Amino acid sequence: EVQLVESGGGLVQPGRSLRLSCTASGFPFGDYAMSWVRQAPGKGLEWVGFTRSKALYGTTEYAASVKGRFTISRDNSKSIAYLQMNSLKIEDTAVYYCSRRSGADAFDIWGQGTMVTVSS
Amino acid sequence: QSALTQPASVSGSPGQSITISCTGTSSDVGSYNLVSWYQQLPGKAPELIIFEVSQRPSGVSNRFSGSKSGNTASLTISGLQAEDEADYYCCSYAGTTIHWVFGGGTKLAVL
Numbered sequence: 001e002v003q004l005v006e007s008g009g010g011l012v013q014p015g016r017s018l019r020l021s022c023t024a025s026g027f028p029f030g031d032y033a034m035s036w037v038r039q040a041p042g043k044g045l046e047w048v049g050f051t052r053s054k055a056l057y058g059t060t061e062y063a064a065s066v067k068g069r070f071t072i073s074r075d076n077s078k079s080i081a082y083l084q085m086n087s088l089k090i091e092d093t094a095v096y097y098c099s100r101r102s103g104a105d106a107f108d109i110w111g112q113g114t115m116v117t118v119s120s
Numbered sequence: 121q122s123a124l125t126q127p128a129s130v131s132g133s134p135g136q137s138i139t140i141s142c143t144g145t146s147s148d149v150g151s152y153n154l155v156s157w158y159q160q161l162p163g164k165a166p167e168l169i170i171f172e173v174s175q176r177p178s179g180v181s182n183r184f185s186g187s188k189s190g191n192t193a194s195l196t197i198s199g200l201q202a203e204d205e206a207d208y209y210c211c212s213y214a215g216t217t218i219h220w221v222f223g224g225g226t227k228l229a230v231l
Contacts, residue, residue, distance in 0.1 A: 035220075037166075037222075044209060044222055044223065044224045044225040045158070045166065045209050045211075045222040045225070046222060047211075047219065047220040047221070047222060050219070061216075061219055063218075063219075064218075097165055097166070102168075102171065104154075104171045104172050104175065105154045105156075105171075105172075105213055106154075106156035106168055106171035106172070106211075107156070107158070107166070107168060107211070108168045108171070108177065110165040110166055110167065111165065112165055113165055
């Protein structure tokens with residue numbers, strides 16, 4: 001079964017860091033780009049960033065709202081994608097989803113999400 | 121403010137058809153046939169229902185269809201069913217700087 005499972009969410013103070021993990025199974029992880037998408041409470045979806053496939057060296061791109069603070073990486077041997085979040089702000093509070101980017105440039109598989117709450 | 125504009129809510133009766141619009145610009149929806157739509161049931165993760173403007177993933181009902189004209193994409197749901205009650209989001213590729221943009225979401229009520 002194709003599956004993505006996020007972990008690592010929780011309560012963190014403003015200015016601190018948190019690392020999320022996305023563990024994949026059921027497909028050749030290294031062959032796919034992996035994205036992070038977030039959803040603030042009661043709000044819509046926001047693309048956060050992605051890492052390209054191993055064929056494209058896992059290079060990364062980010063939304064302007066997180067660039068310079070968030071870093072995406074991947075470990076193809078473990079089928080895990082990471083989202084390192086530094087200098088967290090209250091407005092980063094959201095459910096964070098990881099998703100697989102299909103060959104048709106759509107997000108075809110989603111994890112269940114992990115909640116990140118930034119609060120003092 | 122979301123990059124793509126969707127109506128906040130739409131409603132319809134069982135059996136009817138509804139259409140949700142998604143308006144972008146010539147830099148996103150208007151430039152690429154890479155519009156996708158997602159259904160998000162309450163408390164659940166989004167699920168892909170349309171990709172490349174009008175293609176349905178395997179297993180998605182043919183009651184869902186997509187189209188695009190200029191800078192506006194549309195999702196049509198025919199033969200509305202109670203189980204279609206959900207939030208719907210459009211998404212478009214927006215080039216190598218912005219990459220992807222989502223709409224603000226539309227809440228569908230089946231009355």
